[in-house]
Amino acid sequence: MAEASAAVSNAVEAKPGAGYITVVVIIASLGGLLFGYDTGVISGANGFLQTEFHMSTAMTGLVSSSIDLGAMLGVLIAGLLGDKLGRKKALLIAGLTFVLCSVLTAFANGVWVLVIGRFCGGIGIGLASLLSPLYIAEIAPAKIRGRLVASNQLAIVSGIFIVYFVNAAIVSTHAAAWNQTMGWRWMFGMGIIPGLIFFLLLFFVPESPRYLVTRGNEQRALSILSRVRDRKTAQTELQDIRESIREVPDSFWKEVFSPGIRKALLVGVLLAVFQQFTGTNAVGYYAPMIFKAAGAGANASFYDTVIVGAIKVVFVIVLMLIVDRIGRKRLLVWNGWFMAVFLVVLGIAFAMPHMLTWLVLALVFLHTIAYELSWGGGVWIVLSEIYPTAIRGRAMSIASFALWFATYLVAQFFPILLKAIGGTWTFWIFAVFCIIMAVFMQRVVPETSKKTMERIQSDWLHKGDASMSE
Incomplete structure (x- = not known):
């Protein structure tokens, strides 16, 4: 696994200029896609959950809104994790959180397990909603930074759009009784796939060059900057980053x-x-x-x-x-x-x-x-x-x-x-x-x-x- 990771990482890092930054931004933006998926999936599952667990209106509201409460906690800890551990490691934590919480909600055997699963999923959303655009902004060239950060918004709305069709496909291809007991589990469980893809691909992207400078690793930061700028521009930008920190x-x-x-x-x-x-x-x-x-x-x-x-x-x-x-x-x-x-x-x-x-x-x-x-x-x-x-x-x-x-x-x-x-x-x-x-x-x-x-x-x-x- 380590050798395969190194091989793919080298292949990604070998891509110069626009190709390299495009690959990195696509991977980072998958956090936004998971954000959109987890936000939208409840729209298809709610009706089945109400019947399966005999939920009151208040409890249905709690299951739905617990993801927002989790997101509030997620964004509070996201910045601290990003500043202390690095943007990449914090994104890895977000990816792992998405996977684990998709598993938890898919196999929930009670309403409070659902609430906990949705709350944890909200933490993942909070982490990704902050860290993905932050990471992209810190690695992107100034002249196209807006376009690249906006790719995270594209991923979010794409995730919401995709989950409409995932939910519709599950419901339309099975009988009502199966959907009542299993369909909603597949809706949540399908989130495991993009979550795993996001988590694994993050091993092949570099750390934010600006974070590396705050940790004194300027040579590595210059190497990363040089892949998306010319060498002279990268050196000038490195000097600006150094001075801004001082x-x-x-x-x-x-x-x-x-x-x-x-x-x-x-x-x-x-x-x-x-x-x-x-x-x-x-x-x-x-x-x-x-x-x-x-x-x-x-x-x-x-x-x-x-x-x-x-x-x-x-x-x-x-x-x-x-x-x-x-x-x-x-x-x-x-x-x-x-x-x-x-x-x-x-x-x-x-x-x-x-x-x-x-x-x-x-x-x-x-x-x-x-x-x-x-x-x-x-x-x-x-x-x-x-x-x-x-x-x-x-x-x-x-x-x-x-x-x-x-x-x-x-x-x-x-x-x-x-x-x-x-x-x-x-x-x-x-x-x-x-x-x-x-x-x-x-x-x-x-x-x-x-x-x-x-x-x-x-x-x-x-x-x-x-x-x-x-």
Whole structure:
């Protein structure tokens, strides 16, 4: 096994330039695919689980939401693991967690085993959601860093899209009685395959060069940088990394609350929270409910949801093609305004005496497109770029925890809001948040496109808490 690992590793590392970085990024992005798979698999299993284990509505909610609670814990420890053990070892832990938790849920013999399995799976999601984009950002060349980090978002939406068809294939090819006792187990168990592939392939990728510099292994870092840049650029970047590490305090808390970096931390937390208040999870999680409310039948609402998944995949690819050309800031500002408009009109559509199904569908699709072209992958790109190397993992943990907590709040309170005040006012509330975040992005957050991560760090440190709206 060791000899085979070394042979494949040498073959991967021998690939120069674009080929080498493509292979490495694809492997790292599999963490995002597992994120998407584990998030989406419950949609097909829930009905069977309720009958198999005679679950109440409250217990069904706990089984579903326990993955979000686990993710909150996962992101809190992900940064510490990434900064202490290295990005690669922490990703290996994430991969192993996915495999073990897929086994646990597939063979669950009681509802509390399911809850524990889903919670542990959430820990894996939390680890991957932070570490995969962080690792990709640290190894990617500055001029295409946005595109490569966005590949993790592509993997996430692809995982969600794939699991729709995995669930449908299992259900449609077996009798109802078999699905009731075994089908849901196969839904969870199929996650073992991509989990094992991710875990094994990670042995063939290098450690983050920026992490290696923090541990004094500059020669190895230069070797890795030289595979995706020319030698001169790699040497210059290594020097910048070295100086950026010297420039920060020794203490994590001194660093976090130093002038400039404390603003970067606040910006990251607010961007993370804003991502969830775009209304995307409200639209995505409850799309079938929205479509049924708009008059679509049960089968039509399912197919409309699949179309939403396909739109996500297509427009994340578009994001990858344009994010480094147009820049993060423009995309997040423009599409913040677009989403606000779509949500306002969606609210009006819900207020109509005779709701127009085609209009609701069009607005949901347009909102999804605007989100995936901006705040979906764009926030993770910015979060992976704005913090200093020495504390990047732990600082991202704080912002990512805020993101998952906001996810939990939206998932819990959207149906309550929808029932209490109706679709019109609910979507208008999200529209107000979209306006606020577009203005915030325009006035407070700097453009990071095409800058090295060390240049971004220097901008925060040297400008302190002054305006960063360049």
